[in-house]
Amino acid sequence: MAPPDRKPDLDAPEKYNLDLDFHHSPEISVWADWLLHPEQHDYWRIYVYPSGDKEEFPRRSKQWEQENPVTTESVIQGLYVEQFFDPAQGLSGQKLGDATIMHLTGQGLINASWRVEDWSDRLAGGFEDVRKYWDNSTACTNAGDFLGAINTYAKKHAEITAQMAVVLLRYASTIKASRQRLDEAMKQLVDAFHTKHYASDTPTGKILAAAISVIAATALTAVTAGGSSVVAPAVAAGMATLVDKVAGAALEEDVKQEITEIKGQSWRSIVDSYFFAQAEILKRAGDEVGALKSEITKLKAELARLAPIPELKVGPC
Structure with a gap:
């Protein structure tokens, strides 16, 4: 129009x-x-x-x-x-689709977390299988301590990696959902302009903002299936698919997140309500991105603090 x-x-x-x-x-x-x-x-x-x-x-x-x-x-x-x-x-330029750096990084984090935890479980199980053949020598005790340290490290590493994947998924989903809401605001403005000129009526259109809390909760569930470990279905889904899923869930929840209406008697009042709606949407996106920056800084520090794996001391069993 x-x-x-x-x-x-x-x-x-x-x-x-x-x-x-x-x-x-x-x-x-x-x-x-x-x-x-x-x-x-x-x-x-x-x-x-x-x-x-x-x-x-x-x-x-x-x-x-x-x-x-x-x-x-x-x-x-x-x-x-x-x-x-x-x-x-402000919400343009971020590449979210397949084969982008964000997609590859997110998928890599999810794969790494799932595989590290999977192999950690296999390692622990294998150790228990052979343990019955060992006596109580010092070498066997050292081996047990070593494998226990590996298991602890792997579990924590997998947990942090999964949380990093959640952060990236939340970021991408916030951008995508906010873009869709801004585009909806643009559509409502075009409708208001058209109504104002061609129908000489008072235009109105409700504008909603992406529910950040829903983005956070759905991102966590998508990567961890609600638990502490990454599951194969999340790996198989692909990062881009998960972004669509999380953003879609937030947009569905928006029925409870009404922000403003694009309306007005004069052209300027219509435009001002549009600017207000956009500012609300952008503010929510900015708040989420700011929180995610703090979260990733905390996770990087946790990763750096992980206790190093002890040296394996070998000897006769």
Whole structure:
């Protein structure tokens, strides 16, 4: 949907450095430009009277302008097209799909955690199988201590690696869910613009923000199946699939997370409600990313503090 005699600006994503997930940027770009330049058409404008009072008019009247000492300005005077895309730019550029660094790293963390814990269990089981053939010599005690230390290290390493995978999954899912919500806000703005101009009605559209708590809980469940160990189904699913799953769960939960409505009597009030909705969505995403930075710093420190595996002292059994 576009204003009269205009078409969506298909170059908008490239022009404003936007991710392709923002499908409604071509429409917003042309609407904003149209509203900012009333001198290019005979539709919506604000007439400013000598007293300083302002009034919004749906059409230009050249005769009325000649008979009254007024000046003309845009119905969204003082804004600029790029301003409509500021939050979207902040959520653009992060590569989340298959074969990206984020995908490969996340999948590697999940695989590493699952395999380390799997082999740790096999090692412990194998040790118990042969233990009955050993006597109580010092060498056997040393071997037992060594294998016990390996098992402890592996278990903790697997746990930290899984938590790192959860952090990465939460990050990617937050970006994806927030993009979808911003794109929904863009759609609601386009609908409001269309309604305002073509229907002369009061437009309204509810905008929701991704539920961060749901992202956190679903990410943990997706990687750990709700427990302390990574399971094969998570490995088989693939990181990109898990991102879609977690982001989708957050968006479904959004029915309980109403933020604001894009509505207003004037063009400027419609735009202001859109800016407010975007700011709320971006703030939630920023809060989550900030928390994840702290979490990964803590996990890196835990990994560095892991006790080294003791030297194996061999001797006759």
